[in-house]
Amino acid sequence: MTNSFDVIVIGGGHAGIEACIATAKMGCNTALISMSVDTIGRLSCNPSIGGSAKGHLVKEIDAIGGVMPLIADRSGLQFKMLNTSKGPAIWSPRSQNDKYLYPYYAQQILKETKNLTLIEGTVSQILCENNNIKGIVLQGETIYCKALILCGGTFLNGKLYTGQEVTEGGRVQEKSAKGLSDSLSTFGLEIGRLKTGTPPRIYSSSVDFSKTNIECGDDPPIPFSHKSQQVKNSIVCYSTHTNENTHEILQQGFIDSPMFTGLITGRGPRYCPSIEDKIYRFQDRTSHQIVLEPEALQSNTIYVNGFSTSLPKDIQERALKTIPGLENAIIEKYGYAVEYDFFYPYQLHYTLESRKINGLYMAGQINGTSGYEEAASQGLIAGINAASKIKGLPELILSRADAYIGVMIDDLVNKSSDEPYRIFTSLAEYRLLLRQDNAFERLYDKTSVYGLHTGSQVYVLQRLRSKNKMLSEIRNIKIDKETANTIYASVGESITKESEQLISMCKRPAITLSLIRENSSALNQWKGTTFDSILKQAEIEIKYEGYIARHLVEISKFKELENKLIPDNYDFSRVHSLSKESKEKLMKIKPISIGQASRIPGVSPTDISLLVIALKR
Ligand SMILES: Cc1cc2nc3c(=O)[nH]c(=O)nc-3n(C[C@H](O)[C@H](O)[C@H](O)COP(=O)(O)OP(=O)(O)OC[C@H]3O[C@@H](n4cnc5c(N)ncnc54)[C@H](O)[C@@H]3O)c2cc1C
Structure with missing residues (x-):
């Protein structure tokens, strides 16, 4: 085995897979x-x-040239677009996957990747x-590298808990x-503890599905990746509910719960709580889905x-049976x-490179x-950033206005919770622009320089050309009064006294471009399922054009602040009148721009004004 690589990636989880395929x-x-x-x-x-x-993140990975979307499509058993009863900004694709096929296809792709050695x-x-990454020690042997990505x-230092049973494990x-x-803490990196949990798995032969509700996938199911021709639904899921009896039994286990006895010190995810957490926090609820x-x-x-x-086994068993x-x-x-263990992410640049150790990148959990x-x-x-540094390419930093990925990294670096x-849709300020359907349009140009898009260019250009052509032609189309009224009547919209611009028709809530396509000859040249997604995208852009325009104005203000740069190693302690908290936070996070400084919790608008004045001096 060679003892030197350009890049070493530690960890073959979801972060490590993307990282090593990108660098290779x-x-x-x-x-x-x-x-x-x-x-x-x-x-x-x-x-x-x-x-x-x-789902937005997965679509963005597809648009940048990652592999998760393709693996998800190949191993997918059921596909569903979530939140379709709400606005298009928050529609999000999800798949149910085969737990054996997902790693199988991931490993297959890795084995086929050139320049990549699995160890x-x-x-x-x-x-x-001297604060530069040199290599790693693997079973007593040193392997050298120019960049290291830790995933x-x-x-x-993982520990597993079930009731009072504690074992070591990841x-x-x-x-x-x-x-x-320990190795990283000697270089001064700050480490914390977190926790997460998982439910029991049960045998399907022991379930009485007649007492549950069936949950089906979409028809037709839509793939994540632009590289997948089609996907299929091969299973259904089922829903049921807990009840007061379940909650009573679970409560009996609280005295042995590692969370409530203090055995676990790390915080768990608030938004994805354990069943005991839900019962404890939402005591008025008598049932959970x-x-x-x-x-x-x-x-x-x-x-x-x-x-x-993580309650004791006997409690899990008894509670499930209710x-x-x-x-x-x-x-x-x-x-x-x-x-x-986790590393507080304020210690990273936006590129995910460590601020303390050059050439060390960190990604994932x-x-x-x-x-x-x-x-x-x-x-x-x-x-991408590790390889770019080695190859002399520009670094890839996505902002909150570019992508959900940008929102997430910005939050991690600035808020270090x-x-x-x-990730949540509510975290994205410009979510009407950061939709799952336009990830390619948003990210292709910004990322094509890295060469991960093999074969996608034609797809993207065709799609863009088609959508732009459609949008400009639609603006000139008028629908005669009779046809417009037939369409309106079919969905309960009030009728019109004159012929109507197709654009105005489309702005009515119940009217879709596909409805107009079905009921008139106006959109004949875009008939066929290949145009469905482009038609939908054009429709969203028409319906929400006012909001989108407002977002664009906000984004230009956002960019102005992002472009007000703060010099490297700027001494925030010398800015008079800044609050003590602000000084501490600014010195810890070392923002690169006024925009970034303004998003650090605890740094007030007054502090930002003082900082702007100090920088002008
Ligand atoms: C019990 C449990 C419950 C979870 N529940 C949820 C949930 O409810 N919701 C949710 O969104 N996510 C959940 N997750 C988290 C989800 O699994 C992770 O977010 C995701 O897998 C993280 O991907 P990753 O690449 O960062 O790490 P992982 O998928 O954990 O992969 C880490 C990889 O690193 C390797 N590795 C680690 N250390 C070394 C080393 N020193 N040398 C060599 N290899 C090493 C491991 O072998 C592994 O392959 C849960 C995880 C667990 C374990």
Whole structure:
């Protein structure tokens, strides 16, 4: 084995996969080192990709040239667009996936990637010299690199909890990683503890589905990736509910809960709480929804979504049996919580490179996030930036106005929270522009220089040309009065006395371009399913053009502040009259622009004005 690589990636989770494929495709000789090659790409928790706002991240990964969307399509069992009853800004694709096929296709893609070597083993030490990354120690041997991307997930000093049972591990039946945190803390990196949890898995043969509701996928199902021709729904899911009886039994386990007894010190995700957390925090609720999700085509197991728990095994078993359909449920694996080390992300640049150690990049759960999609998108950004530094390409920094990925990294760097971070649509100020349907238009030009888009250029150009042509032609189309009124009558809209511009018709809430296409000859040249998504996108742009224009004005103000740069190593302590809290925060985070400084919690608008004046001087 060679003892030197351009890039070493530690960890074959969702962050590590994207990172190493990006660096290898960008021409860097790359090694992916993971504790077990067989577990690369494992879905630690829910066998599902995407979901609210997470689906946006997956579409952005597709637009930048990552692999998660393709793997999700190949291993997908059910596809659904979420939130379609609300505005298009928050529509988000989600898939239910096969827990065996996902890692299988991930590993297949890795094995086919040139410039990439897979190495099995546990890295115990990171080596630096004069604040520059030098290499790692793997089972006593030193391997050198120019850049290192750390994607250790939930494994660093990981501990697993079920009731009072505590074992060391990064995931069920997998060891924890020792040494790395200590190694990095010697370089002065600040480390914290977080926790997350997973529900029990049960055998589907033990479930009475007649007592549950069926949850179907979309018809037709839409793939995540522009490279997938089509995907199919091969399963259905089922929903049921907890009840007062369930809650009473779960409460009996509280005295042995590692969360309530203080055994776990790390904070868990507020937005994705364990069932005991939900009962404790929302005591007035007598019922919570549970979704039963088949884990794979070739397995008889069900993921009990909504029932994440670290309560004792007997409590888990008794409580499950009170839920309609689960009276005879047999548990295949008990739920558990995992507590692990993470590194406060204020210690990173926007490129995800460490501010303390040149050439060290960090991505995924170790930056305090939770979720496969958050991890994968950080891995892609870290990989592109690590390779760019080596190859002399520009760095890739996405802002809050460019992408959900930009929103997430900006939040991580500036807010560095003490609880796991998960992306939400509500976190994006410009969400009407950051839609899942226009990820390519937003990101293609910004990222094409990195060469990860093989074969996509034609697709993007055709799509753009088609949509722009459609939008400009639609502006000149008039629909005669009779046709317009037939269309209006079919959806209960009030009728018109004259012929109407197609654009004005489209602005009415119940009118869609596809409805107009079906009922008139106006959009004849865009008939056929290949134009469906472009038609939908054009329709969103017409319906929301006022809001979009407002966002564009706000974005130009946002950019003005982002372009007011603060010099490197600026001494914030010398700015008179800044509050003590502001000074501390500014010195800790070292913002690169006034815009960034204004988003740091605790830095007030008055402090920003003082800073602007000081910078002018
Ligand atoms: C029990 C559990 C419950 C979860 N629940 C949820 C949830 O409810 N919602 C949600 O969104 N997410 C959940 N997650 C989180 C989700 O699994 C992660 O967000 C995602 O997998 C993170 O991806 P990653 O690439 O950062 O790390 P991981 O997928 O954890 O991968 C880390 C990789 O690094 C390798 N590794 C670690 N240290 C070393 C080392 N020293 N040397 C070599 N290799 C190393 C490991 O072998 C592994 O392959 C849960 C995870 C677990 C374990």
